[in-house]
Amino acid sequence: MSESPRRGRILVGGSIVAALLLVGIYLAAGGASYTPEKTQDPCQPRPWSNPQGLGEIANQFTISALDGAACQLGVSREALARALASPAARERFAKRYGIGDAKLAKAIRAGLLRAISDAEEANALSPLIAGPLRATVERIPLEQAIELIQNARSALTGVEGIFGPAGRLLEEFIP
Amino acid sequence: MGTEVRRPRAAALALAVALVLADSSVVVLALPDIYRDLDTSVAGVTWVLISFNLVMALAAVPAAHLARRVGPGRAAAVGLAIFAGAGLACGVADQLSTLILARCIQALGGAAAVAASLELLPATVGSERRATAIWASAGATGAALGPAVGGLLTELVSWQSIFLLQVPVALAAAVPILSVARDEAATGIVSAERRRTGRPHLAANVALAMVSAAIAAALFLLVLLLIEGWRLSPIEAAAVVTVMPLAALLGSRLDRHVPSARARAAAGAILVSGGLAGLGLLPKATVLLTIPPQILVGVGLALVLSALTETALHGRAPQAIHGGWTISARHAGVVIGLLALTPIFTHDIAQERKDGINAATAVILDSKVQPLLKISLAQKIEDRLEEEKGKVPTIGPAFEPLPDDPAERSEVVQLRDELQDQLNRGATHAFSPSFLLAALLGLLALIPIGLARRVEL
Numbered sequence: 001m002s003e004s005p006r007r008g009r010i011l012v013g014g015s016i017v018a019a020l021l022l023v024g025i026y027l028a029a030g031g032a033s034y035t036p037e038k039t040q041d042p043c044q045p046r047p048w049s050n051p052q053g054l055g056e057i058a059n060q061f062t063i064s065a066l067d068g069a070a071c072q073l074g075v076s077r078e079a080l081a082r083a084l085a086s087p088a089a090r091e092r093f094a095k096r097y098g099i100g101d102a103k104l105a106k107a108i109r110a111g112l113l114r115a116i117s118d119a120e121e122a123n124a125l126s127p128l129i130a131g132p133l134r135a136t137v138e139r140i141p142l143e144q145a146i147e148l149i150q151n152a153r154s155a156l157t158g159v160e161g162i163f164g165p166a167g168r169l170l171e172e173f174i175p
Numbered sequence: 176m177g178t179e180v181r182r183p184r185a186a187a188l189a190l191a192v193a194l195v196l197a198d199s200s201v202v203v204l205a206l207p208d209i210y211r212d213l214d215t216s217v218a219g220v221t222w223v224l225i226s227f228n229l230v231m232a233l234a235a236v237p238a239a240h241l242a243r244r245v246g247p248g249r250a251a252a253v254g255l256a257i258f259a260g261a262g263l264a265c266g267v268a269d270q271l272s273t274l275i276l277a278r279c280i281q282a283l284g285g286a287a288a289v290a291a292s293l294e295l296l297p298a299t300v301g302s303e304r305r306a307t308a309i310w311a312s313a314g315a316t317g318a319a320l321g322p323a324v325g326g327l328l329t330e331l332v333s334w335q336s337i338f339l340l341q342v343p344v345a346l347a348a349a350v351p352i353l354s355v356a357r358d359e360a361a362t363g364i365v366s367a368e369r370r371r372t373g374r375p376h377l378a379a380n381v382a383l384a385m386v387s388a389a390i391a392a393a394l395f396l397l398v399l400l401l402i403e404g405w406r407l408s409p410i411e412a413a414a415v416v417t418v419m420p421l422a423a424l425l426g427s428r429l430d431r432h433v434p435s436a437r438a439r440a441a442a443g444a445i446l447v448s449g450g451l452a453g454l455g456l457l458p459k460a461t462v463l464l465t466i467p468p469q470i471l472v473g474v475g476l477a478l479v480l481s482a483l484t485e486t487a488l489h490g491r492a493p494q495a496i497h498g499g500w501t502i503s504a505r506h507a508g509v510v511i512g513l514l515a516l517t518p519i520f521t522h523d524i525a526q527e528r529k530d531g532i533n534a535a536t537a538v539i540l541d542s543k544v545q546p547l548l549k550i551s552l553a554q555k556i557e558d559r560l561e562e563e564k565g566k567v568p569t570i571g572p573a574f575e576p577l578p579d580d581p582a583e584r585s586e587v588v589q590l591r592d593e594l595q596d597q598l599n600r601g602a603t604h605a606f607s608p609s610f611l612l613a614a615l616l617g618l619l620a621l622i623p624i625g626l627a628r629r630v631e632l
Contacts, residue, residue, distance in 0.1 A: 008438025011429070015442035015475070019449020022467055023456060031456030036527065036534035036601040055545065062546040078536035085554030150550045 042070035042077040048122035057124045064118040065149045069111030073099060084146050105142035112137045112148060185299045187351040188292040189309055191255055193317030194344055195285035199228050199509055200318055200391070203398045204326030204409045204416075205334035212334070215271045224395075225513055226275045230282035232506035238283070239290035239499030247294035247495065248355030250287045255352070257284025259345035265338035286502065288345075289314075293488075293498035295355060303494065304485075310498065311484035312427050314505075315477050319420035322394050326413025375497060378627040379487035380504040382440065385620035386479050387508030389447055392516050392613035393472045394419070396606055397454060397465065399520075404602030405460055418466050422473025429478060436482040436489070440624045443479025446471045448617035455610030460599035479620075480505075486627055512613065520609040531601020532556070535594040542590050544583075552590075 040046065046067055048060045063077075070077040075097060083093030094100060099107075116133050119125035125133075137145070202209070202223055210220040242250035261284060264277035296306035328336045394416070401412040426443070433439050450471030457464050484501050491497040539552050552574070574591045578584045 005435065005438075007433045008435035011433050011438050011442040011478075012445070015445040015449070018471060019445050019452070022449055022453040022471060026453050026456040026458055026464075029458035031458040034458050034460075034600055035604045036530045036597050037537065039530075039533045039537045056543075058546055059543070062549070063540055066540070076533055078533040078540065081536055081540055081550070081553045082556060085550055086558075089554065151547055 039076055039078055042067040042075075046118075048118055048124065057119065060122075060124070061115045061119055062149055064115035065108070065111040067111065068114030069104075069107040069149075071114075072107035072110045073097070073103070084149065101142055105145060108142065108145040108149065109137055109140070112145060181299050181301075184351040184355075185296065185309065187348045188251070188296055188299065189313040190344070191251065191288050191348040191352075192292050192310055192313040193320070194341065194348065195258065195289045195317070196314040196505075197317035197321035197324065198281065198285060198341070199231065199506060200224075200321035200394050201325040201337055202334070203322045203395055204402070204412055205329040205337055207402060208329055208334045208409070209271075209274070213269070213271045213274065219271055221513065221517060222275050223271075223278060225510055227278045227282045227285075228391075228506040228509040228513070230279045231286050232503045232510060234283050234286040235290060235502035235506070236496065236499040238286035239294075239493075239495040242287060242291035242294055242495050243493060246356070247291040248352055248358065251291035251295060251352045252349050252356040254284045254287030254289075254291060255345045255349040257281075258288060259342045259349075260284075262338045262341040262345065266335040266342075286499075289502055290495045290499045294493070294495035295352070297494065307485050307488050307494070308430070308481065311481035312430070312477070314484070315423060315427070315480040316420065318390070318480070319423040319473060319476060322398055323413045323417040323420060326398070326409040326416070330408060330410030330413065373491050373497075375500040376487040376489075376491065376627070378623040379440075379483045380500055382444070382620045382623035382627065383480070383483045383487065383501055383504040384508035384511065385616055385623070386444055386447060386476075386483065387505040388512030388515070389451060389613045389617035389620070390472070390476050390480075391509040391512040392609060392616075393447070393451055393454065393476075395513060396516070396520060396609055396613070397469070400454075400603065400606045401462075401465075404606065405462075405599065407462075415462050415465060416469070418469040419473040419476070422470040423477040425470075426474035426477025427481065429474070430481055436486045437624060437627060439478045439482035440486065440627070441621060443475040443477070443482060444617050444620045444624060446475025447479060448475075448614040450475060451610050451614035451617060455607045455614060457603050457607075460596075460603045475617075483624070512616070516609045516613060519612065520606055523605040523608055527601040527605035531598045534597035534601065538593045538597060539590065542586075544586060544590065548587075556594075 046063065048064075066077045066081055070080040073080065079093070083089050090104075094104070113134060116125065116130050116137065120127060120130045137148070140148070206220050206223065209215075209223060213220070238250070238254070242254075258281055261277045261281035265274055265281065268274035268277055293306070293310050296310055297303045300306050300309060325337050328334075328340065397416060398412055401407045401415055402409065407415065430439065433442075450468040450473075453468030453471065454465065484498075487501045487504075488494055488497050536553060536556060539549050539556075542549070544552075555574075574587055578587055
């Protein structure tokens, strides 16, 4: 075989090997799966993971409430969380999705009710608290409902604020 | 002609070709600055790039005919003067329409200069084959160097300086050619030999168009990924994409060792495709990981562009006309690549940005930090999104100042890194389909390469 075609074949063969090697290494290193993690459908149940202490309960309560509200509104839990961060963000969210305050309030109340049920099912909230809490949530105005999502811990510790004088008694039923 | 005349003229002609062909990609890194300065749309600013390549594609063959009619010396000198004048107009343009118009005129001048250079080179270097090789490698080097030089100038001076610097360089390249132009004007004799124009080499030119589309995608998309996706500054991005021209230099050395143009073209197309596939399958948003694919693309582009240009020109006369066809094919490929891939990646980046931001918010919501801190972070993310409309945000500033408590600090730092990772994943993945499509285009170029008549140069 003459030198010229042999060199040509070596060059083409070498190029194929180099290209395949690069693609193979990048695939093996996770190149095909380097994507943002998929966010969960808020309408799917998100089981509570054996919460310990008030801090964790408050955390999971917030997430359940956001899931419930987002499911009701047909948006992602993440978009709703960002929307509730400030009045300006809420305004942008309202414009983008065409969701007024009344609809938002209804959805947030639904979210809070789902959070109460989830907490109850996970034995994180006594039925003695859950019942009156539900009754209160159904009536509270939008701003207070948002505050309850954002600051569940303070709301759960300070149930007195929500339930009045009976609250101090109820606190004892929160693990 | 003495060596003392030949060398500067050959260098000037190679410089003219490199300068004009670098112009097809030189503004890539400057596009974000032009976009801001001229207060235009993304689609509008892309035309700064597309207009030049489109006019080059349309004007290259007529310019070659003109060069043969009026004389290549005069055509090259006048072409470079037009290129320089239009470059000056680009540099002082304060409106997008003025800039695009000036770019079109630049392309007209550039097409004349590049086509005429090929007509002048054989007489200057004494061999048609050597002339073709110099012309082809000058073009490949210019195209590869363009983005890096443009990015450097944008960062160090301004986007306008890219065009203003071209004025003295184009005029300097025109000086050694002026003597030929003067001779042509004085004698009225056009030095180019009158030969019947043969048909252009269809397979080589089609392959050139396909490979050029893939290479344009490599340069354009990589620069956008680095600047818009990973938030590198133009100078940092310029430093990163310098790997490609350096690798192209290596590739041009391989040229000499493999005489078969078809083997070099096939190897080049495979390497370009492999590199593009690598860029489409990046396993992490790290600059270092772009280097191996860039090496493949750089070596590949040097091999394939010069081999296909040589094949398209081999044994065909007149050289300027066939050179015009190759310029036309290359720039048509760039235009097709940009027009076909831009909408795909624009749509993908919008979707991936949304997914990345949602994934980042999910990281915060699912973390162990207190709900109040979560809400505060979510608010900061929302604020960053508002500030950096349409871009992938850098999340670091949202976490400043870090908490004083060491345990809380480490938790927040970990959260910040996870968050930025989600955004980087989104930004990187947004470019994947476009890179992979461009890789496919490069592979498809193997069909016309395979069909091309075997040429042993």
